[in-house]
Amino acid sequence: MTLFRHPEDRIPVLLFLCMFALDVTVYFMASSWWLPILWFGLGIIPKGWISAWNHHHQHLTMFRHAPLNRLLEVVFGFQTGITSHAWFLHHVVGHHINYLDQEKDESRWKRTDGTSMGEVEYSLMTTLTAYPRAFKVGRKHPKALRVFLSMIAVQVVLLGLLFWHNWYNALFVFLLPMCVSLYVTAWATYFHHMGLETKEHAEASYNILHRGYNLLTGNLGYHTAHHTKHGLHWSKLPALHAQMAKDIPATLYRQPGIPFVWSGSEAKLALSDEQVESLARPG
Known part of the structure; x- marks a missing residue:
């Protein structure tokens, strides 16, 4: 009996668990003041990538059995x-239901007066409202809300125990990375839909084709395909994008962010007709 819904998830899950094992090792073994701070700095970008996989998991859970999914979610x-x-x-x-409506979108990039937010404003707003908005949506989905609230309680208790045992290491190995990762995730989503006010799904998302970016984020760069069929497994997004390539405006592409591109990070791109044609070819 296989534990995974899709075999492609086995290596990513192993890597997440290895990263967590390193977190736990630093937490219990670090006795100098600087090591937890160094580990915190080194972990910011990798944990930002893990956020993309957490996103994929909550669209389509990686394990077949609920207890294993709950443990992975911790x-x-x-x-x-x-x-x-x-x-x-x-x-x-x-967000996936409301992203074409900036009055309802849980990740809205417009202010109430209709003007567009800047990167920092959007990132802070999305970070600070993430859990209240999740709770608000949860009132329409009571079964999911019960799991959401009970697992928050589990997470808080575990974090409390970590602080009780060693507050300094818990601060830099767990709590601060949690806060920063949430902010970095919100910042990254700013570039997914910013400025695209449309009712057409094919015209509502920016895409990133960079191979390294998609390898480490589970093909999150194929964002139009993801919004078109959000329950599709991440490994199948490039094929769906190829089917849709001719319908996606050639101007809806971006460079990836740091560390993939240091100059012109997140800059908009316009593909040539030949590049679009190449994307649409099978394989």
Whole structure:
């Protein structure tokens, strides 16, 4: 009996667990003041990538059995600041339904007066409202809300025990990375839909084709395909994008962010007709 819904998830889950094992090792073994701070700095970018996989997991859970999914979500919670079912409520049954309507979108990039937010304003607003908006959506989905609230309680108790044992290491190995990862995740989503006010799904998302970016984020760069069929497994997004390539405006592409591109990070791109044609070819 296989534990995974899709075999492609086995290596990513192993890597997440290895990263968490390193977190736990630093927490219990670090006796100098600087090591937890160094580990905190080194972990910011990798845990930002893990946030993308947490996102995929809450669209389509990686394990076939609920207890294993809940355990993995505890790990994700410590790594990304996004606990069990938070992405599901805020993002899957929130943002994905409402992202074409800036008055309802849980990740809206417009202010109430209709003007566009800047990067920092959007990132702070999305970070600070993430859990209240998830709770609000959860009132329409009581079963998911119960899991969301009970798993928050589990996460808080575990974090409390870690602080009780060693507050300094818990601060830099777990709590601060959780907060920063949540902010970095919100910042990254700013570039997914910013400025695209449309009712057409094919015209509502920016895409990133960079191979390294998609390898480490589970093909999150194929964002139009993801919004078109959000329950599709991450490994199948490039094929769906190829089917849709001719319908996606050639101007809806971006460079990836740091560390993939240091100059012109997140800059908009316009593909040539030949590049679009190449994307649309099978394989």
